[in-house]
Amino acid sequence: MNNLVYNEMLKLVKSKRIVVVTLIIAVMISMFTYAQYREMENVKKRLGDTDWRTTLQQSIIDMQNRIGSSGISEEWRNQLKVRIDQSQYYLDHDINPQDPGAPTFLRIFLDNSMQLLLPLMVMIIASDLVSSEKSLGTIKLLLTRPVKRWKILMSKYITLILSVSFILFIFSLCAYVISGLFFGYGGWGAPILTGFMVKNGELNTVGVHLIPQWQYILMVCGLAWFVSVVVGTLSFMLSVLIRSTAAGMGVMLAFLISGTIISSIASSWEAAKYLFMVNLRLTDYLQGNIPPIEGMTLPFSLSVLAIWGAIGFIISFLFFTKRDIY
Numbered sequence: 597m598n599n600l601v602y603n604e605m606l607k608l609v610k611s612k613r614i615v616v617v618t619l620i621i622a623v624m625i626s627m628f629t630y631a632q633y634r635e636m637e638n639v640k641k642r643l644g645d646t647d648w649r650t651t652l653q654q655s656i657i658d659m660q661n662r663i664g665s666s667g668i669s670e671e672w673r674n675q676l677k678v679r680i681d682q683s684q685y686y687l688d689h690d691i692n693p694q695d696p697g698a699p700t701f702l703r704i705f706l707d708n709s710m711q712l713l714l715p716l717m718v719m720i721i722a723s724d725l726v727s728s729e730k731s732l733g734t735i736k737l738l739l740t741r742p743v744k745r746w747k748i749l750m751s752k753y754i755t756l757i758l759s760v761s762f763i764l765f766i767f768s769l770c771a772y773v774i775s776g777l778f779f780g781y782g783g784w785g786a787p788i789l790t791g792f793m794v795k796n797g798e799l800n801t802v803g804v805h806l807i808p809q810w811q812y813i814l815m816v817c818g819l820a821w822f823v824s825v826v827v828g829t830l831s832f833m834l835s836v837l838i839r840s841t842a843a844g845m846g847v848m849l850a851f852l853i854s855g856t857i858i859s860s861i862a863s864s865w866e867a868a869k870y871l872f873m874v875n876l877r878l879t880d881y882l883q884g885n886i887p888p889i890e891g892m893t894l895p896f897s898l899s900v901l902a903i904w905g906a907i908g909f910i911i912s913f914l915f916f917t918k919r920d921i922y
Contacts, residue, residue, distance in 0.1 A: 600743070600751030601758075604725075608755060613724065617717050618766050624713065625770045628705060633778045636696075649687060656683050678886055685804070686789065697783025698776035699809050705771050706816045707883070711859075711876045714767060714820060715827040715852055721759045722831035723844040725752045726916070745917045749836070753909075756832055760824045768817060788812040790882050812882070819878040822898070826872065826905040827852075833908040836916050859888040869896070872904040 608614060659676045686693045706714075726749075772781070790812060791804040827848070834844035855873025858865075868874050869889040875897035880887065887893070 597747060597751060597754075600747060601754050604751050604755040605758065608721070608725075608759065611724070611728075613721055614759070614762070617720055617763060618770075621717060621763075621767055622770050622774070625705070625767075625774050629701065629775045629778055632701065632775075652683055652687055652693070656680055656687075659683075678884065682884060689789070691787055691789060691806075693789070696779050697786070698772045698779055698781045699783040699813060700786065701775035701779060702768060702771045703788075703809065703813050703816060705775075706768070706813075706820055707879045709767070710820050710823055710879060711873075712852055712856060714764070714824055715876065716849070717763050717767070718760055718824045718828045719831045719845060719848050719852075721763070722756050722828040723835050723848060724841045725756060725832060726835040727839055727841040727844055746913055749913055749916045753829075753832060753912075756828050757825065760821065760828050764817065764821050764824060784808070784810040791884075793884060815882065816879055819882075823876050823878060823901065826901045826908075827876075829905045829908040829912075830872065833912045836912045865889070866891075870900060872901055875900045 659680050663673055663676050663680075683693075786809040787806045788809050788811075789804055790807060830851075831844065831848050834847055835841070838844045838847070851873050855871070855876060858868055858871065859874050859877070866889060869892050874888055875892070878894065878897055881894040881897070
């Protein structure tokens with residue numbers, strides 16, 4: 597098995613996909629970092645004050661004005677009310693929720709990348725692991741070796757897990773190093789509030805507690821890794837089922853994009869909470885954001901994703917070991 601995994605990793609490195617993904621991540625993070633830097637500069641010019649309390653108070657005023665407008669939906673109005681309560685809680689306890697620094701950028705960037713950007717990077721790798729062998733015809737040569745089929749596929753799946761871990765590491769490293777050039781590298785010990793809960797559209801702060809930012813980032817990275825593994829497993833399944841890499845990527849891309857749309861409009865479609873793409877933003881539960889559908893919790897979303905991942909894993913091995921490969 598070790599030799600099989602080594603060979604798969606070697607093929608992956610030679611295909612240059614890891615290099616392409618790394619370059620994409622570096623470029624995207626550079627763009628987002630510069631955009632965040634420009635936004636901070638614009639806030640300084642507009643408010644004439646760099647104090648975070650002034651910025652947060654202005655944000656609360658802006659959200660209150662938006663709530664008063666007649667053109668927003670009831671769901672969005674409820675989310676704004678919860679955000680206002682959270683921001684006021686930070687003010688009352690004299691805690692800066694966005695303490696400037698690379699760790700803060702890393703935390704926020706991971707939060708916002710978990711539903712689409714990070715899964716897309718994983719998909720680029722996972723959707724090609726088996727389908728490329730089919731399209732090139734090398735799968736027949738591979739299956740003629742005196743090795744059981746499930747071992748061959750397992751070596752590819754282990755390669756996927758290692759690739760997911762590497763992508764998340766590169767993702768975090770680039771976010772920290774590049775953003776640190778603009779915002780500095782301090783802030784690992786900054787206090788972060790977590791434990792917010794939303795019940796019936798109201799913010800519950802009973803379980804709120806402080807943790808250092810490094811601990812919160814580790815929690816976010818763990819959730820991001822789990823989401824990436826599930827998305828990678830489903831992409832891996834499509835790679836086994838579909839001969840064309842482009843077709844497999846297209847199917848998964850459609851699911852991921854539809855997930856962002858459904859999450860914003862599916863409050864009345866209760867069955868949508870069982871779709872994997874609606875459960876990808878696991879960090880929303882850490883932040884106390886309103887879930888897309890009433891009744892969704894962190895254990896529920898973890899269970900749904902785990903079931904989808906298990907189904908993708910089982911289908912991949914059943915198809916690969918039982919069906920003729922041609």
